[in-house]
Amino acid sequence: MSRTDEVVDSIKRMILDGALRPGDRLPIERDLAESLGVSRGSLREGVSALSILGIVSTRQGDGTYVTNLDASELLAPMGFVVDFHGQGDARHIHSVRRLLEVEAARLAATRINHEALAQAGELLDEAALIVGQSPQDHERLIEIDIAFHRIIAVHSDNPVLVGLIEAFAGRTVRGRLWRSLHEAGADRRTHDEHVAIWRALAARDPERARTRMANHLMGVEESLDRLPECGPVRRPSPAPADGPAVGSNELVSHRP
Missing domain, CATH: 1.10.10.10 (Winged helix-like DNA-binding domain superfamily/Winged helix DNA-binding domain)
Structure with a gap:
């Protein structure tokens, strides 16, 4: 030594x-x-x-x-590892992200407060407007995506989990993902899935929140499989989704 x-x-x-x-x-x-x-x-x-x-x-x-000695700051150097290994085949990075964020959603469902729910709802309202525009402001959608998932992570009340999520789902990872997928309409789908997650949180339903987050991030991984740089991966036929997707025009009127 x-x-x-x-x-x-x-x-x-x-x-x-x-x-x-x-x-x-x-x-x-x-x-x-x-x-x-x-x-x-x-x-x-x-x-x-x-x-x-x-x-x-x-x-x-x-x-x-x-x-x-904040956990997020101590875990920040891991972000370089994520960015480095996320170039090219990013599926391994996103599979770990899914494990972390699914648990965060389950925990947050019983711990998130009304103020945070309102803040998340306002972000989704803004996203709904952007998704309906042409051209869309994809940089702002990335910022909203980061902020929405961060609210959920923070309200898991587990600082180590928050730090890991920050490392595995930072701006570089999300930015690369949005630029790769938005042409296929992922922006509209992502927004609808965010609304479904928000409703599960508002209902204080841990299992529903966990399932909605899992469906959302599994869809991300399946989309990555279809990107040219990742190459096709043989998978079994998909199981039915957890209920119908939320309509893009239902965000405000269907809030609890």
């Missing part, structure tokens, strides 16, 4: 043992290097690595501090 790795592991251990807590300032460089038995150069390299990982942050002229 290199001296830099020793610094990284030692400071992580100090955090795990409670010697350093979120927001704490690290000891001055000279004292910390001496206590860890490393040179200042090795210490700086280790602190730099920890900074990239989101574990510490250096404030010019003020020292180095432990971050708030």
Whole structure:
């Protein structure tokens, strides 16, 4: 193990043992290097690595501090792995995303508050207007898609799950997906599926929310199979969907 790795592991251990807590300032460089038995150069390299990982942050002229250790920020570096492996065959990435978001929808159905439901409904109202326009503002649809799914993730009340979803379903992944699929009418289908998910959440029905989210994201995966870069995949005949799709003009009048 290199001296830099020793610094990284030692400071992580100090955090795990409670010697350093979120927001704490690290000891001055000279004292910390001496206590860890490393040179200042090795210490700086280790602190730099920890900074990239989101574990510490250096404030010019003020020292180095432990971050708030937010799960989403700590998991953010995983986003590069997702972006890298999502180029070309993205099905593996989206299958993991489906597992995560289906559970988030199930949890959110009993935990989401009225304010968040209203916010999600307003996003869908805006999406309905955009979908009905020509040309459509696909960049705004991507933003709405991200915001809608983020509301659901956040209200799972599981910060680790939120961080994983952020990594596996970030803007780069969604942007590539929308650009690949919108010509086939995925924008209208996606909107209708979002409305069905919203209604399940509003009904406080965990199993229905889980099923609607699963249907929505399974449709994404099946659409990916039809893209030229992914190639055809032999699949059995699809099972019947979980009820009829919600009509595109029913969003406002059919809200609970």
